Amino acid sequence: MSGRIQKVVKYASAAAVPVLLAVGVVGVAHGGTAAPPQTFGVLDLVGWATQNGGTTGGGNAAATTVTSASALTSAVGATAPAVIRVSGTISCSGMLRVRSDKTIIGNAGATISGCGLNVNGDRNVIIRNITFRGWNDDAINVQESATNIWVDHNSFTGGKDGAVDIKRGSDFITVSWNRVFGHDKSMLLGHSDDNASQDRGHLRVTYHHNWFDASTQRHPRVRFGNPVHVYNNYYFNNSGYGVASTEGAGVLVEANSFENVEDPFHLGEGDSGPGSLVARNNQLVNSGSGQTGGSVASIPYSYTPDAAANVKSVVTANAGAGRISL
Template structure:
């Protein structure tokens, strides 16, 4: 695991004053000054992912949240209560967005569009009308960790258009269809090839239907130590020359754990090793995948169900 010192830029005085005046933001008493622990995978590369910095601010309304995440300044933003909103809120670079206990984003999602160094943790997203989290246009160094996603319109976490160096960890997706798309179109290879490097680990795909993830072009994409439970469509799909390592996962009641190609998309490659199957199909693998460049610890696949159900989702960590 790589760590690095955070930037020390604070929210601009004007932005802070506006939010305080709105009564929807409060300032913390101590600055956040070190990268959070627990980050592994692709988001540790390319200089690492440290998120925001400065005195934490707390938001309790859609307007305050929109202003805080859209600021050009580095920030640590705490979300309190249930915030109801619609559409997609633009999240700019150098942000850490943390949910206080029970924090919920209802009706809208976050759009990270070409920005970098963003951390999103400990939030429940529900009933979003587009995507819950959309990462696109060469956004880099993103960590999406310990969130819960349920009953949304489209993707829970979609990553596309040349984005890179991303870790998606310890999230729970339930009562939802399209979970995690990686690469949005078969025709976007010129932008995506050589990018879309993402790590998915210790996520709980809890009776969600498909795309856990569905991958185009990215190589290597690392899918390890996730728990798949009763997924009605499929687990992992490797398509359009992607290379996916599916390692140490626990599949229970999943007829189609992983396969090559999906819909009109041609096949990628997929290497499967050390997975655990309970009342599940055997999966389809083939070809080779590029080497994983970072260090990580692999839990025994037979223990992943208990580990993940005991720790994944919002409300399972102190932030």
């Protein structure tokens, strides 16, 4: 992410008409069929994070490279817009506060081990191309009405709690092209049943093209948000469940591929009452039929989903850290 202005061509799908735009990074979007890893730039942002003025992170700010926990802490906590490149393995503990207008992007092989990133009431943050390993709280925590966040092309494994947890009135968020493996609690949306006053009308999140690779549960577990859009994800060998809609949430589960998932989606979870869930055009391979009910608010943004039959090949070829050109 050099900050220079370059022209790129965006294809929302294989059949879409290309749109020529000027942006701060090079990006040629995935075209809807299996392909080797390729460049994914900011023009590939789809979903709720495109709303409310969009999500640009640090924009054209000059990039700085960090190689230590102290440097990372200082860079993400600064008040000015910044593009922060993570290099090597950074070992840390706890949660590092991320302030507004930040792009945090990993160089090849970048790893954050032992700690997580906390977006607490700030806005306009992009987190991409990082392997998070062994975090002792959450890997990425988005809370306290944080808005316009894009979590893209990261890998998550072996942490204590959530890989990507979003809660307390946060809004306008896209979680895309990530891989979760060797982990239990993947993605929580809405932290408790008694937080309706802060959460209703918010928690609008898009989850697309993520690879839930034998992770156990919460892919996502949703409270209150409506509409939450879950499309083109690949679920494989999830021993707990895929998607849960609870506490009046409205979740559209669309064109996903479920393989060896006994409980792909359902209403209610634990002590949480049911929400609504609409399922359409999903592929269920050696999987249960799922539970649906109620209605979901309309999706306000443009998108073109891949066919569910292509999702496995598309996602396994392109999801996770190390699958974007820098």
